[in-house]
Amino acid sequence: MAEFKKANSVGEWFDQRLGVVNFSKVMMSEYWIPKEINFLWAMGMILAVMFKILLISGIFLLMYYKPDVNMAFDSVNYTIMQEVAYGWLFRHVHAVGASVVFLIIYIHMFTGIYYGSYKKGREMIWISGMLLFMLFSAEGFSGYMLPWGQMSYWAAYVITEIFGGIPLIGDELVVWIRGNFYVADATLTRFFMLHVLLIPLAILGAIVFHFYALRFPHVNNESGEFFDYEEEAEKFKAGNKKGSKVIPFWPVFLSKDVFVMGIFLIFFFYLVFFHYGFAMDPINFDKADGLKTPAHIYPEWYFLWSYEVLRGWFFEIAGISGKDLGLMAFGFANAIFLVLPWLDRSPMVKPANQRPYFKYWFWLMIADLMVLTEFGKLPPTGPNAWVGFGASLTFLVLFIALPFITKAEAKKVGGK
Amino acid sequence: MKEFKILAVIVALVGITYYGIEPYAHSVMHPEVAAADFTFKDVKNVDTTLAGNVENGKALVEANCIACHAIEAAGHPAVMPNADAAASYGVVPPDLSSAGRIYDTNYLANFIFDPVTAMHLEHKYTPDSGKQFPMPSYNWMTPQEIMDVVAYLKSVAPKVSEDKEGHKATFEAACGRCHNMKYAGIEATTPTDNLKNYMGATPPDLSQYIKSRGEHYLHSFINDPQVLLHGTSMPRVGLSEKAQEEVIEYMEEVGDSKKAERESLGLYVMGYMVVFALFAYLWKRKIWEEVH
Incomplete structure (x- = not known):
């Protein structure tokens, strides 16, 4: 056990035992932002x-x-x-x-x-x-x-x-x-x-x-x-x-x-x-x-967009029921943000508006999420169902297209 | 400046989304309906401009009404206990003490003339339904006689105070035969089994209706349930505008009892946060002067 000198202050007493001076430097006063x-x-x-x-x-x-x-x-x-x-x-x-x-x-x-x-x-x-x-x-x-x-x-x-x-x-x-x-x-x-x-x-x-x-x-x-x-x-x-x-x-x-x-x-x-x-x-x-x-x-507002991705698929395509398609799209939507770092193939770290292609993608994605959120609350009848389908499909397409868009961007800016 | 621009973009995007999922979505899900009509102008079998004679009304009421109805305020007690009354009539007949106060005059007169049309329950009491409303039509009375009855009922109705107690009295007279209000300890005077049989379903407990339905909905719904819930077996009860306001007040006093506390405390807390933000701003300025 280390030998402890008599502390001259309460602060020192704690510092001897818990290293509070260093700790507060690392966590606060010398943690750089x-x-x-x-x-x-x-x-x-x-x-x-x-x-x-x-x-x-x-x-x-x-x-x-x-x-x-x-x-x-x-x-x-x-x-x-x-x-x-x-x-x-x-x-x-x-x-x-x-x-x-x-x-x-x-x-x-x-x-x-x-x-x-x-x-x-x-x-x-x-x-x-x-x-x-x-x-x-x-x-x-x-x-x-x-x-x-x-x-x-x-x-x-x-x-x-x-x-x-x-x-x-x-x-x-x-x-x-x-x-x-x-x-x-x-x-x-x-x-x-x-x-x-x-x-x-x-x-x-x-x-x-x-x-x-x-x-x-x-x-x-x-x-x-x-x-x-x-x-x-x-x-x-x-x-x-x-x-x-x-x-x-x-x-x-x-x-x-x-x-x-x-x-x-x-x-x-x-x-x-x-x-x-x-x-x-x-x-x-x-x-x-x-x-x-x-x-x-309807779910709480913050789930509406993914709820609408689920609900947007209301008809059978190629023998797969709308319900199953919706479920797949829903699974995709909830997992896809996780792998975003690998979907963005452009090396640019810049605000979206300074990126030649990514800026369109970003604002389209925001707009699509807003449409999904809105139609996730409205009753899914008549044209609403089709808007929901369109927005849900757009969401998938946006994320599938992201690697290609950002790859093209990388080429254009030449690795910058 | 740049920070304000960013803030403006966020406020705009959040505002548009909010508008879509709250006011707009609700307007789609709950379309506006015809304004409440507190004159009940669709029923006009009785000329309500006739002045009623209280004395004559008293005689008519004593001859025609008190065999079934209590009028405690005029010294006529209930003919039998609630359970027996419900078993006999399907539902406990109302004590008429406050009828002259809580019901609209035109409605009340026309109700006496023909209850089913006044209540908008023609769809329930069709000839082939085999059902009959427990109170007969008094369409054999002359309009003058009906107005005499109305005048008498108005004369005996006790005044109530303009506070929670008064609101409670109105609520109990208007809604209390069928609806529970658990959070106020109010139980429907008609036993549940009879009610379920009589109405087709158990009428809901109203404790939280001020929150689940809201004042706006209740305003239309109580005035004429058929407008918002077509085919419901809840009758149009014919409350005057004032009585209906008292009922809604009471529902709020019970269902949202902390409203006043909430609204006054809210101002203090927000005021505190404004002062907090102001000091935080001064502190931030002082600190950042050194680094900018």
Whole structure:
């Protein structure tokens, strides 16, 4: 055991035992972030804060929620919303937070795509981020079931039914997931477990992994420039703060994050108190009833685009049923973002608008996702069904074409 | 400047998407319907301009109504317990104490003349259905006599306070024979089994209807259920605009009891965040001055 001298201060006492001085340098004051950034670089911190808000509000809700089909609805809508002091506040924060967190995830994700922050060494950042997106999706879906309203029930019914389309094991898989032949008490209880334990644990791990994945390739910057971090860090430490291309995480980077977060939270709390309907669907204030199908079933807004990719295929092609085609397209849509770093064959790391071909692809993809989202909510009848099919097909074509588009771009810019 | 441009692009894209999936999608799924009509002008068998005679109305009511209806406010108690009444009539006949207050005059007069057409339930009580509405038509009465009955009912109706208690009284008189309101501890006066038999399905608990249906929907629906839910066995009950507002108020007081707290706290929290953002901005400026 190392010999410990008597510490002269509390700080020193901790430093001897935990190495806090070095630790705070590595994590904060000498963790270098590029200076050339805009407010989109604050989305990561907003997500971290949103996760914390969801975690804390969730813990409060957990104290009164009852995961039982006979009690769940009233425990949420009566006990929490009306009896418990400020229970309504925690529920509103949790429900609106769960919806808004996806808005920020999408902004964060498309910022990454726009600036090319997923390639040339940043592949693991992208993959760990997509892993987080999938975990958050599972978390959102399992949480939506808990109030046991009509939409909870029917969304659970429709989404678990999707697994039935998997060849050979589909039917058994659905029963295995539900724990019953239909969505029932066993389903609610296990999704409760997933929502409050297993998935949050996985999310915590994935967040650590995501942050860690940033350490070596470093955060991208607004122009995609590669520079020597060590050299720029030395400049900063030597006092040339204006000339250096980097800033320390604390306090410089965080001071901007905190400001952006402040603005965001004004908007967030406006939604929480005055405009929450988009996150708390009216239909979900009717208790789940397996015998009464709602006229319109739709998932939460952040799943609409992939739901529409699934739904867009409504007729048989070459002997394959529309349902199976939709399922394949759905599988494709949910996996394809993960391999984006390898679909983009152009070496350019630049904002999309400075890339000759990629810029068209990027904005088309955004437009297509918006169309999918919109038509994912509308009833799939008449022309809507065809728009949905067109947008779903466009989505597939866009991603299949991406390697060719970016290969052509690489040729045009000559490896730059 | 560049940051504002980026923000503008994001706000525009999010705004368009939001418009599509919220206001627009909802307008497609729930098309606008005809405005609520609180004069019930489609029923016009009785000339409601006639002035009613309270004394004469009292005699008519005592001769024609109290065999089935209670009028507690005028000293006529229920003829039998609710369970027996429901077994006899299918549903508990209403106590008429507040009828003169909560129902629209034109509706009430025409209801007495012919209940089924006033309630818009012709599709349920067709000649071949074998069903008959428990209350007979009083179309043999003259319009003057009907207006006398209406005048009498108005004269006995007790006033209620303009608060939650008053709203509750209106709700119970208007909805309480068929609907539960679990979150307010209100149980339908008609037993569930009778109700299910009488209506074809158990009428829903209304505790959360202010949230699941919303004020806008309820405003049309209560006025005439057939407009939004064609073929439903829920009758048009004929509430006056004021009584209907009281009913909806009560549904909100029960189903969204924290509304006032939410709206006042919301302003404080947002105010706090504005101050927070302001200080955060000053701090950011101070820090970034050194690096820019």
